Structures are given as structure tokens and as C-alpha cells.
Amino acid sequence: MRFKLISCEVFYREMCKAVSTSRHLIDIEFLPKGLHDIGAAGMLSRMQEAVDRVDESLYDATLLGYGLCNNGLSGLQARTIPLVLPRAHDCITLFMGSRQKYIEYFNANPGVYFKTTGWIDRGAATGDLMQLSIQQQTGMNTKLEEFIRKYGEDNGRYLYGMLGDDKHNYGQFTFIEMGVEPDSSYEEQTKMDAESRGWKFEKVAGDMELIQKMLDGDWPDEDFLVIPPGKQVIGKYDDGIVGIE
Numbered sequence: 001m002r003f004k005l006i007s008c009e010v011f012y013r014e015m016c017k018a019v020s021t022s023r024h025l026i027d028i029e030f031l032p033k034g035l036h037d038i039g040a041a042g043m044l045s046r047m048q049e050a051v052d053r054v055d056e057s058l059y060d061a062t063l064l065g066y067g068l069c070n071n072g073l074s075g076l077q078a079r080t081i082p083l084v085l086p087r088a089h090d091c092i093t094l095f096m097g098s099r100q101k102y103i104e105y106f107n108a109n110p111g112v113y114f115k116t117t118g119w120i121d122r123g124a125a126t127g128d129l130m131q132l133s134i135q136q137q138t139g140m141n142t143k144l145e146e147f148i149r150k151y152g153e154d155n156g157r158y159l160y161g162m163l164g165d166d167k168h169n170y171g172q173f174t175f176i177e178m179g180v181e182p183d184s185s186y187e188e189q190t191k192m193d194a195e196s197r198g199w200k201f202e203k204v205a206g207d208m209e210l211i212q213k214m215l216d217g218d219w220p221d222e223d224f225l226v227i228p229p230g231k232q233v234i235g236k237y238d239d240g241i242v243g244i245e
Contacts, residue, residue, distance in 0.1 A: 001217060002026070004054045006047075007065025009033050010091055012117035013063055022215040026063075027096040029053075030245035035072060035093050043072030055080045061226075063214055067091055068242055074235040076227075083227040084219055086210055087241045095176045097207025098223075099241070111171040115190045116206070117181055130177070172200040178208065 002025040007015050009030040019026045031050060035043040038217040047066075054062055061081055066073060067088035076083065088094055092114050097104040106112065120174040175187050187203055192203035210223060219226055225242045227233055 001060045002058060003061050003063050003066060003215070004059045004215070005029070005063045005215070006031065006050050007053075007063075008035070008091065009122050010116070011065045011094070011211070012121070013117050014095075014178055015215070016206060016216045017180050018208060018212045022217075024215070024217055027059075033118070035069070037041050040071040040074065040089070041237045043069060044075050045074055051076065051083065052132060054077065054081075054122045065094075065214075067093060068235050071235045072244070073233050075232055078227040078229050080229050082229065082234070084161075084214060084243040085225045085227065085233060085242060086214060087223055087225055088210075089241060092176075093177065094210050097209040102205070107173075109172060109174065109202070111169065113170045113172065114174050114176055115186075115193075116128060117186050120155075120177060120186050120189060170199070171195075172202065175201075175203045176206040177203055178206040186231075 005015065005019070005028045006024050007030055008029065008215060010100045012030060015028065015030075016049065019028060029050060030044065035046055038180070047064075051062060056062075059081055062078075062083050064083060064085045067086060067090040068074065069090055073085065086094055088099060092106075093099045093102045095114070095116055096105065113184075119230055173190050175190040181187070190203075191201045193199075213219070214224065223231070225244065226238075231244045234243050235241070238241045
């Protein structure tokens with residue numbers, strides 16, 4: 001079979017590895033990291049454009065290297081071939097290999113921020129994605145000095161504490177080792193980032209199972225949603241995460 005893969009670039013190394021071992025012919029389009037930061041409507045628009053660019057006469061299905069991503073894929077429509085979407089809230093489920101593993105780890109480690117090679121390689125959103133991002137619009141990316149310059153010493157420090165200081169929400173970096181790392185530099189960089197913030201650091205083993213299953217055409221219903229032609233994705237408030245409308 002022949003598939004078109006549309007994936008966030010945060011999975012670049014993992015997807016390339018899985019494509020190389022898949023028995024199917026797969027063409028890839030990577031989209032910029034940061035689509036989920038521009039709001040659900042903005043992400044949906046970009047994703048639908050990408051789906052609509054696919055020459056569906058060439059493929060049996062379009063595979064999506066994404067989770068629901070803050071409802072950014074809710075409303076995404078399949079055209080004349082199926083869409084295949086992992087049942088995942090976000091990319092960490094795919095890195096962990098299952099949503100159960102992700103939930104268990106997250107519950108045991110509140111305030112954790114995950115890193116992988118893709119999160120380090122691809123960095124922050126750039127260009128128009130940076131200007132459109134929720135963080136940029138709300139001031140979450142603004143430095144303390146800028147808050148003080150705009151709003152005065154007391155108000156600036158208060159606003160920075162509410163919007164700009166990620167220590168309120170996070171206290172640990174966890175590096176997910178996926179087996180695609182060329183050396184230990186990614187782990188070491190994450191460890192140094194944790195030390196510079198006074199955060200905890202942990203390394204865990206990732207799992208390529210979900211990624212490989214998707215690219216191998218193995219789509220069990222408990223792990224993947226297959227959206228038939230003419231239907232669209234909807235977000236759901238249950239264990240299925242996504243459904244069909």
C-alpha cells in the first residue's frame with residue numbers, strides 16, 4: 001500500500017526511522033512545530049490545507065503524526081481517502097508508546113516538561129507561527145525586564161509571575177530516549193537545562209510501538225481512529241479522545 005504521512009516535525013527522527021522499516025511506500029510532509037500554539041482554529045486551518053494538498057489519487061490513506069493537540073484537529077475532514085489519527089491528546093503519548101503509560105507517568109510526576117530530540121532540534125516556533133502563538137499573544141514569552149519597562153516595577157513583576165515564569169507550572173525535565181539519538185548530547189543538554197532552573201531531571205525509555213504501528217498499517221481501534229471519506233474528526237471527553245462526525 002501507499003500512504004501519505006503528514007507529521008509535526010517534532011517526530012522527524014522517529015518517523016524517518018519507522019518509514020525506513022515499514023513494508024509500505026510512504027511519502028512524508030513535515031509541518032512546523034508550533035501549530036498547536038496558534039489556537040485550535042488556526043491549527044485546524046493549516047492542517048486542512050495540508051490534507052487538501054494531498055493528491056489522493058496516489059494514496060490509500062493519509063496518516064497524521066499528531067495527537068488531538070488542544071482540539072487543533074477537531075473538525076478536520078477526510079476527503080476521498082481515509083485519515084488515520086492516533087488516539088492521543090498530544091505527542092507525548094506517541095513518544096511513550098501508549099496513552100496509559102503517559103497518564104501513569106504524568107500522574108506520578110506532576111509539573112513535568114518532556115523533551116526529545118525533536119523538541120530540542122526544532123526549538124521554538126518561528127516566523128508567523130511565533131507571532132500568532134498563544135504564548136506570544138498573552139505575554140508568556142516576555143522577559144521580566146520588558147514587563148517592568150511597560151508596566152512599572154511592581155506591576156511588571158506581578159505580571160511576569162503570573163504569565164512569564166514557567167516555574168509556577170513546571171519543576172522537572174524528563175528526557176524521553178527513543179533510540180534515534182546519535183549520542184548523549186541531547187540528554188546532557190536537558191540535564192543542564194534542568195540544573196540551570198533548579199528542576200529535577202529524569203530520563204525514561206520511550207517506545208516506538210504506536211508510531212511503527214501507524215506506518216505499518218496496523219490500526220487497532222483502541223489506538224487509532226480511521227476517519228472515512230466525507231467524515232471529520234471530533235474531540236471527545238472519554239478514553240477514546242477522538243471520534244467521527
